[in-house]
Amino acid sequence: MRRLLLVIIALATLLPSLAQAYEVLVLQSSHNVGYEQALKGFRSDCNASQRVVVLSDYAEVDVVRIVREDRPRLILAIGDAALAATRRITQTPVVAVMSLGIGTRANLTGITMFAPPEKYCNLFKQLKVHNVGVIHNPGKTGWYLDKAQKAAEKAGIKLNVRRVESPRETLAQLGSLAGKVDALWMFPDTTAVTRETAEAYFRFGQHQAVPVVSFAASYLGLGAAAAVDIDSTEMGRQAGDMANALLRGARIDEIPRQAPRGTKYRINQNVLGKLDINETTE
Template sequence: MAQKYRKPYRYRFSTTVCWFTLVFLLLTSSVIPSGIAAENTVLIIQSQQITAYNEMIKGFEDGCKGKNISIQAIYDLEGDIEVGKRIIENIKDNKPTPKVILAVGVLAATLVKEQFPQVPIIFCMVINYERFNLQGTNITGISSEASLKDQFTILKELMGPHKNIGVIYDPVKTGKTISEAANLEKIFQFNLIKTEVSSEKEVESALKNIVNKIDALWMIPDSTVITKNTIRLISNISVERRLPVFCTSEAIVKAGALLSILPNYTYTGFQASQLAQTLLNSPTTTSLGIRMPDKLKLTLNTRTAKLIGINLSSIQTYPDIVLYPE
């Protein structure tokens, strides 16, 4: 154990005089020196350790620099609800209470919403956040998916005159997304070929039923539809039928899909830091609503593009695009 350093008496006396002098000046002055002003504190709670979460948190940390925002601590719930509950209880027992909490991932977001009803919360990286009732007078969030308008804009640019876009979905999980997409069909001059499923076993037959009717397949983040088995199936059929597949996952692109459209996670973290600054600077404001990500990233599978004969010239100049394989 490290030994405590004890100053000689004359230095302790001098330090005591200085502290009494400082306290006296503070008490008798109406102006608090700027160098002594307390920083605003933010607590970060992440559901688990994954690359996307860490990129987002790094962006948040960078965005807080020089903004008088202090990150009190970063907690990892390890993807375990029981671990998460213990950590949340420890946080509640400790002081001071953070002025804002950043919750990264669905486990962190749902636990924090339940346990900190009086603290402004910013959540990020929650897929299909509508399903988890992440709303309230103290809730602010950034969607983990690009807006449908942004997705369809890029889709139209790449597809050109091809109109028929297929989508397979579970109405219990992503019915709202499909309803919103249906409202955009006329604007983007698409014809959505929609097929409902209620289990993973139905995906293969659903795909075979529509594959000859569509010009592209749009894969939305639906856990009934997107599994290890179905990704392999969809990849094989897309190459056989020269069918472009668009999604919101880099992993699915690496498995054979043509293109993913998703937020730039680092910039999402920076965007969250701006929201935190707004909340901290306006104590009467406790919620800023749900925001869409300000910047997107495209991941494009050039091998798939070559196999199915897609011309990439229209989007290769996109400002934030990753070509796979390099």
Template sequence: MRARRKWGNRAMRHFIRQRSFGLVAAVAMLVLAGTGAWPASAKARVLIVTSGDLPQYRAPIAAFERRTKRPATLVQLKGTPDVARRRLERAAAEAPVEAVFALGGRAVYLAREVLPSTPLVFAMVLQHQGLDLHGPVTGVEVQLPVESLFARFKMLLPTLHRIGVLYGPTLGPEAIERIRRAAAAVQVELVAARVRHPDEVAGAYRRIRTRIDALWMVPDPVAITRDNFAYLSHRTRNDGIAFLAFSENFVRAGALMSIAPTYETMGEQAAVLLERLLESPGHPPPIQPPLGTRLVVNTEVARALGLDRTATLLGSADELIASEGP
């Protein structure tokens, strides 16, 4: 019995030493990450951090890596916030991090939490203003400037005179006024209807449908749900109204067309911004609008609206597709 107890005590001490060593090692890695006290052989790299594993991230990442040529490590933030944070902390502890390329709002938020002073370039983030970003940060807007967007709408649809928009609380008065000015600049009247809940969308559309030639879909989680999109794509087609989306996925599901940034160009822009940011972290370059655009047109919807004979619209499309259903 005494020998067994002695062996058990030795095993327990060994177990504690092993756990203690592991804990000390983990803490040491985090300290190294925070102080930059890495071995001379450790090479600095860029962390490419994504908000999950969305297919849309692949093109900008590939373009970014081709353009920057810097060593990079991909970190996909999946799971709960705590799990995602630990994944990012482990990646940051493996080697020095000279910069972060973050895609999606979750990636940006956690990157600033874990690496608050590391230069960061973001892309594909809706409403980045709400993240309250400070320090060495810049990025590429996910949305095109509304002024250039409305100019394209008018060029592609010359008979456009009144455009409707359904929006929720995320769009404030200043944003609506900017949209109104952009529409007026190309002789188009804006007919805006505010909704507070997804259930109000159908009624809001019915109130404005006789006053508009087109309905512009803004990326608003209140106004655009799966059910509301299905309703609007069906009703606008029957009412002879052009449904203008912000993503080609919605065009495949039944909208007339989308004018959206090209993901490859966004990745290239991010790489250029990264180099400028690393040259002068104290003076980050301004956030840029996306440069490249891609026009996708649904030929079935165009035919239903009598727009298939409009050479300007179909001839300008980067891709012509048919509906796949909502």
């Protein structure tokens, strides 16, 4: 009798959890194309069971409760909103992709949106520019600037750096670069580049007749001369590899955040033509 009672209790508690059991909780910020591509790439490399929650489909999502009840082994956060939703998750490892704000947390790793600076420096060399202006917020992209400085030094490029603490300062700092640079490097810095100030970069490039090199191909249509675009699908695959390693038992502190593997140059020939710059090879 006692055994029967134990069996009933075990079934009552385990059966529902067995029905919902999965290994990876995928938190996707929205249905944006880039996010969908990243998820596609992730799935192509990681065969673990998944539950996908698209945050934009709900008014409010209690991620902590989901994690407590479902107990996934890993969380894949796609996009900044998804990453922000995992802020209160401290035990479950989080792999973040397609996010600009991957900071330093004990349970957090992922693929940054910062392409290797060498890629940019290589592009600047092809554009035959030597003085490159950069505006950034040290609190957000200071680590990346350090890398960029080293890469630029190797490539014989001088970076004119301007620091901003708020988006409104961007315009003034841009003005201070006038006549001092022959290219502008647009960092993926959410303080230096906002929806309101992005236009100012391209105006600067137009007025100063210097190329603006951006981090996303979507800016080419607004006046950027070139961009080092990141392949979202490849980034998903890269995250899939990371997840596989974690699911195999690797500790998260053993897997540091990585730069994206798949990057590609995008060129706006019309802008380059207007700036009298010869075509570059991708």
